[in-house]
Amino acid sequence: MLAEIVSNETEILMGEIVDTNSTYLASELAGLGIDVQWVSKVGDDPDRLFDVVDRAWRRSDVTLTTGGLGPTSDDLARETIARAMGEEMDVQEDLLQHLKAQFAGRGAPMPSTNIKQATLIPSAKAVPNPMGTAPGWLVEKNGHLIVAMPGPPRELQRMWTHEVAPELKRRNPDVAIVTRTLKTFGISEGGLDEMVAHLFESENPSLGIYSKQDGIHLRAIATAPTEGKALRLLEPMETEIREIAGDAIWGEDGDTPDSQVASLLTETGQTLGLIEAFTGGLLAAGLAAHTGSERFFKGSLVAVDREALDRHGVGPHLIEQHGMASAPVAEAMAEAARQMFGADVGLAVTGTDTDNTSTGTSHIGFAMGEETTSVAGRYPGRGTRMRQRVVTHALLGLRQMLSRGG
Amino acid sequence: MLAEIVSNETEILMGEIVDTNSTYLASELAGLGIDVQWVSKVGDDPDRLFDVVDRAWRRSDVTLTTGGLGPTSDDLARETIARAMGEEMDVQEDLLQHLKAQFAGRGAPMPSTNIKQATLIPSAKAVPNPMGTAPGWLVEKNGHLIVAMPGPPRELQRMWTHEVAPELKRRNPDVAIVTRTLKTFGISEGGLDEMVAHLFESENPSLGIYSKQDGIHLRAIATAPTEGKALRLLEPMETEIREIAGDAIWGEDGDTPDSQVASLLTETGQTLGLIEAFTGGLLAAGLAAHTGSERFFKGSLVAVDREALDRHGVGPHLIEQHGMASAPVAEAMAEAARQMFGADVGLAVTGTDTDNTSTGTSHIGFAMGEETTSVAGRYPGRGTRMRQRVVTHALLGLRQMLSRGG
Numbered sequence: 001m002l003a004e005i006v007s008n009e010t011e012i013l014m015g016e017i018v019d020t021n022s023t024y025l026a027s028e029l030a031g032l033g034i035d036v037q038w039v040s041k042v043g044d045d046p047d048r049l050f051d052v053v054d055r056a057w058r059r060s061d062v063t064l065t066t067g068g069l070g071p072t073s074d075d076l077a078r079e080t081i082a083r084a085m086g087e088e089m090d091v092q093e094d095l096l097q098h099l100k101a102q103f104a105g106r107g108a109p110m111p112s113t114n115i116k117q118a119t120l121i122p123s124a125k126a127v128p129n130p131m132g133t134a135p136g137w138l139v140e141k142n143g144h145l146i147v148a149m150p151g152p153p154r155e156l157q158r159m160w161t162h163e164v165a166p167e168l169k170r171r172n173p174d175v176a177i178v179t180r181t182l183k184t185f186g187i188s189e190g191g192l193d194e195m196v197a198h199l200f201e202s203e204n205p206s207l208g209i210y211s212k213q214d215g216i217h218l219r220a221i222a223t224a225p226t227e228g229k230a231l232r233l234l235e236p237m238e239t240e241i242r243e244i245a246g247d248a249i250w251g252e253d254g255d256t257p258d259s260q261v262a263s264l265l266t267e268t269g270q271t272l273g274l275i276e277a278f279t280g281g282l283l284a285a286g287l288a289a290h291t292g293s294e295r296f297f298k299g300s301l302v303a304v305d306r307e308a309l310d311r312h313g314v315g316p317h318l319i320e321q322h323g324m325a326s327a328p329v330a331e332a333m334a335e336a337a338r339q340m341f342g343a344d345v346g347l348a349v350t351g352t353d354t355d356n357t358s359t360g361t362s363h364i365g366f367a368m369g370e371e372t373t374s375v376a377g378r379y380p381g382r383g384t385r386m387r388q389r390v391v392t393h394a395l396l397g398l399r400q401m402l403s404r405g406g
Numbered sequence: 407m408l409a410e411i412v413s414n415e416t417e418i419l420m421g422e423i424v425d426t427n428s429t430y431l432a433s434e435l436a437g438l439g440i441d442v443q444w445v446s447k448v449g450d451d452p453d454r455l456f457d458v459v460d461r462a463w464r465r466s467d468v469t470l471t472t473g474g475l476g477p478t479s480d481d482l483a484r485e486t487i488a489r490a491m492g493e494e495m496d497v498q499e500d501l502l503q504h505l506k507a508q509f510a511g512r513g514a515p516m517p518s519t520n521i522k523q524a525t526l527i528p529s530a531k532a533v534p535n536p537m538g539t540a541p542g543w544l545v546e547k548n549g550h551l552i553v554a555m556p557g558p559p560r561e562l563q564r565m566w567t568h569e570v571a572p573e574l575k576r577r578n579p580d581v582a583i584v585t586r587t588l589k590t591f592g593i594s595e596g597g598l599d600e601m602v603a604h605l606f607e608s609e610n611p612s613l614g615i616y617s618k619q620d621g622i623h624l625r626a627i628a629t630a631p632t633e634g635k636a637l638r639l640l641e642p643m644e645t646e647i648r649e650i651a652g653d654a655i656w657g658e659d660g661d662t663p664d665s666q667v668a669s670l671l672t673e674t675g676q677t678l679g680l681i682e683a684f685t686g687g688l689l690a691a692g693l694a695a696h697t698g699s700e701r702f703f704k705g706s707l708v709a710v711d712r713e714a715l716d717r718h719g720v721g722p723h724l725i726e727q728h729g730m731a732s733a734p735v736a737e738a739m740a741e742a743a744r745q746m747f748g749a750d751v752g753l754a755v756t757g758t759d760t761d762n763t764s765t766g767t768s769h770i771g772f773a774m775g776e777e778t779t780s781v782a783g784r785y786p787g788r789g790t791r792m793r794q795r796v797v798t799h800a801l802l803g804l805r806q807m808l809s810r811g812g
Contacts, residue, residue, distance in 0.1 A: 280694025288686025
């Protein structure tokens, strides 16, 4: 089954917004064993949009469009599909009542322009969109399927998960896809590539290598008639990669440095306090975004200048003697973090930008049990991107300490 | 001049990474007055890639490809362009020496696979890439131009700014494009859309409306032979929008809530301290990412549990009496933030998730001069997305206080 994604949002073509929808859909389709052959982005010019949708409809089994379902005259998804099908749009009384009720629930009258969100063509059925005002369209004709989905990612993802994915799964029952991503840190992409080079020749399972914020990932994908068979295809490759990469592998599939630290702290019932003198709150923001983090995360002192540090026991004397970016300061900060938040574990990050060479140097301090220690690192780049690497290093360092029990 | 962007990265088609490069290039091309007609993403299948590149080459004046310049056998940009041109790739001695020197500088030997990064075809010239190992290719033939750029965004953006954009500008000298984005907060997209509906009919300048994290944006674009003429076309529309939207407009073009707060604090020489009991470090991370923020930003206490608040003067009695998400607690926290960091201005955020209705409620406290005050807000959604709206509201509230002088 071949699929095509058409992003129907001028904002994307004008560079106003990043197209996360087609990334999401491509990843989801791959998981259903449906090949994405093309992703096209096109603006709201009616003829150009028609060309793309019409071609997609003819050459692909499944066409997914995103965006263009809003109330304005620039929202052309419905009009374009109607034209490609050669059918007329009609207002549906039940959809209209539902739409009016939604506006009434918000205490607002429905603008007249929204009426077109209550239309269908004879071949289309409406796809519920509880997160927004615009229902999707699902059109099936001559063995081809076209689904129009809304642009806002929250609405699109909900519609995909609850409505569209189950429909497609029903149409493609005989293919099982199993993927396994192994995540490494501390090896370069080139180095890992050479270590597993012979595995890239394999077609099923196939292997890909990806450079990510949290290290280099290897992803193996196996396809078979059943999930059990796909798993059995996958296993020898996974075993071999684990033997080759060894300790450099820190997680798999949905694991993130945040989630691993969260699991270890939750399992052992320990709490964490931070002092961030280099990452400006990034470490805290990542942990706080993790569902359930309030069980282990007590807080962070984001210290930009030194006054606040001094008040919490990291005095100017120590800093003058060793410099801000030093192991003794990182370790003193880790102890201060533990004390300040009454936490079991203290984690602290200090560091400096070296603007000339476009790298950053950090010292990461850990305090838990009787042990206070630190690690140092150098990171390419600058700004948020470089600091995000420091955050990853801090979390993976903490993971290592926690998993060997301090 | 018509342009086309071809993203040549399997990771994008597999949903592994978000395609920020084509967004960047589309935005930059729009600024040069070059119409992007198509954006296509295609994987590393040699024939499929060839089809897309060959079609782009024929139908567009300028084709920009991203990715596929790495050393692995999956990196096919060079091979594909050579095939479309019907030319042979040859190793260039000067490029090879440069590549070897780069590896030597990192203290690593050059893997033999990297040799292909030192190749060219007769029609191509190498485009310098000081941020990476792979030079780009610029091919000009039969009045068409194709430029192959690397996938890593840092490398691509540097190459675009310093090499490719100047080349294109030289080829398209007679078109000046002026854009003006006006950013609003506190009006719904539908509401603003109705207020300026008559302006959407205009073709030059044209007007677009975009829903963003920091409110609803209106963007006007004028095209003319000179910049002065384009500006004169734009002005009447800008004036009219400013009259219609009035105080709801908080900024324009590159302004962000962070940058506006940063300018106001820097201009007035005031410093800022935060307590975040609801935004988990997001507010701090945004401000800290702003270049020069260390001049005004003193730090943040990210308080997840109440112990740390108690220790800084926001006691359990006050919280029990009013609840965490209340104006008195937000105001007490703002005063505590000012005191704790020895700052001129204290800003604090507290709030609650209301999981049933999928909204959040926050109270934002401000302490400056003799005045301590707070505002409350309700925000749709949950998680980081909802909290980011709270951050925007906090920053725009602070901006308003600072600009009327406390």
